[in-house]
Amino acid sequence: MSAKARRRTTAQLDRAAQVCAQQGAQLTDLRRHVFSLILEAGAPLTAYQLLDRLKLTHKGAAPPTIYRALDFLLEQHLIHKIERLNAFIPCVEAGHRHPAQFLICCQCGVVSEIENRAATNALEHAAEKEGFRPRNTVVEIEGVCAACFRPS
Amino acid sequence: MSAKARRRTTAQLDRAAQVCAQQGAQLTDLRRHVFSLILEAGAPLTAYQLLDRLKLTHKGAAPPTIYRALDFLLEQHLIHKIERLNAFIPCVEAGHRHPAQFLICCQCGVVSEIENRAATNALEHAAEKEGFRPRNTVVEIEGVCAACFRPS
DNA sequence: AGTCGATATGATATAATATTACATTATGGG
DNA sequence: CCCATAATGTAATATTATATCATATCGACT
Ligand SMILES: [Zn+2]
Ligand SMILES: [Zn+2]
Ligand SMILES: [Zn+2]
Ligand SMILES: [Zn+2]
Numbered sequence: 001m002s003a004k005a006r007r008r009t010t011a012q013l014d015r016a017a018q019v020c021a022q023q024g025a026q027l028t029d030l031r032r033h034v035f036s037l038i039l040e041a042g043a044p045l046t047a048y049q050l051l052d053r054l055k056l057t058h059k060g061a062a063p064p065t066i067y068r069a070l071d072f073l074l075e076q077h078l079i080h081k082i083e084r085l086n087a088f089i090p091c092v093e094a095g096h097r098h099p100a101q102f103l104i105c106c107q108c109g110v111v112s113e114i115e116n117r118a119a120t121n122a123l124e125h126a127a128e129k130e131g132f133r134p135r136n137t138v139v140e141i142e143g144v145c146a147a148c149f150r151p152s
Numbered sequence: 153m154s155a156k157a158r159r160r161t162t163a164q165l166d167r168a169a170q171v172c173a174q175q176g177a178q179l180t181d182l183r184r185h186v187f188s189l190i191l192e193a194g195a196p197l198t199a200y201q202l203l204d205r206l207k208l209t210h211k212g213a214a215p216p217t218i219y220r221a222l223d224f225l226l227e228q229h230l231i232h233k234i235e236r237l238n239a240f241i242p243c244v245e246a247g248h249r250h251p252a253q254f255l256i257c258c259q260c261g262v263v264s265e266i267e268n269r270a271a272t273n274a275l276e277h278a279a280e281k282e283g284f285r286p287r288n289t290v291v292e293i294e295g296v297c298a299a300c301f302r303p304s
Numbered sequence: 305a306g307t308c309g310a311t312a313t314g315a316t317a318t319a320a321t322a323t324t325a326c327a328t329t330a331t332g333g334g
Numbered sequence: 335c336c337c338a339t340a341a342t343g344t345a346a347t348a349t350t351a352t353a354t355c356a357t358a359t360c361g362a363c364t
């Protein structure tokens with residue numbers, strides 16, 4: 001991990017601590033540790049991948065350990081779950097709830113988060129047209145990312 | 153089950169058999185049975201819920217039995233998987249691949265499938281703007297359906 | 305009919321993902 | 335200190351999904 005990346009992670013952890021404090025929640029060492037694993041991964045990690053990594057330094061970690069931390073981070077809007085992968089990534093706009101769309105590259109595995117207003121609006125209108133009140137929308141677009149796409 | 157609903161199911165099964173035949177695939181008794189369970193459910197069913205129902209008449213059914221049937225039905229575009237629920241529903245436009253959006257009511261559990269062109273386009277453009285080539289898009293909107301919504 | 309390959313199903317085991325339940329330990333306000 | 339709350343520890347179990355190998359079915363071909 002580069003010095004630059006480490007600085008970024010530290011900044012994100014600090015930001016997260018602020019966000020939690022504002023909500024009257026605490027980013028404990030355990031939660032911070034799990035969050036840092038997600039931040040440093042660069043690709044989505046499943047709960048058990050996180051558990052394996054956590055175990056390296058946190059003997060006695062068990063499934064509830066990781067699922068509780070994940071629930072907390074989700075509640076604080078610090079991470080997102082990618083349903084199709086049963087995996088977790090950091091939120092690029094950490095700390096506040098927002099509509100998002102995820103681009104999942106099936107070649108390199110990278111997932112990037114975008115917030116496209118036109119798409120969000122179109123989905124909301126589509127739902128309203130049916131008399132449906134949206135509360136929480138999941139958009140997961142699988143395909144090939146720009147980096148992986150090469151014209152033949 | 154009403155006579156009307158039974159006729160509808162029969163028509164859908166016949167339609168499905170045609171669709172499969174055109175693809176050189178066969179809707180065997182087993183697959184047809186699983187599909188009929190999904191058609192008659194009225195709400196999404198998980199693989200193990202289907203397995204339990206299948207076992208009533210098909211002694212010896214096991215997880216692979218149901219997962220194979222589901223894989224087949226997905227390949228033939230006869231059903232959809234709702235990722236957030238790990239559950240399956242019939243496709244309203246059975247037999248051909250198409251972009252869709254799912255409206256999941258968190259009160260009554262009903263999932264309805266819509267195909268909104270504006271939303272599909274907006275998502276495609278959002279992806280392309282990032283240089284991303286979409287292959288398969290999942291849109292699952294959780295909220296309250298028209299039937300469940302009552303003004304206070 | 306006999307052989308063959310391809311497809312479908314049977315059967316057992318196991319992997320991967322997630323939750324329940326209850327005990328124990330910090331933490332902070334009174 | 336005492337208590338309530340939040341957080342974590344620990345064991346067991348539930349749910350979802352796949353791997354593997356055996357058996358059956360079926361049509362094409364000889
Ligand atoms: Zn986000
Ligand atoms: Zn890629
Ligand atoms: Zn459909
Ligand atoms: Zn409803």
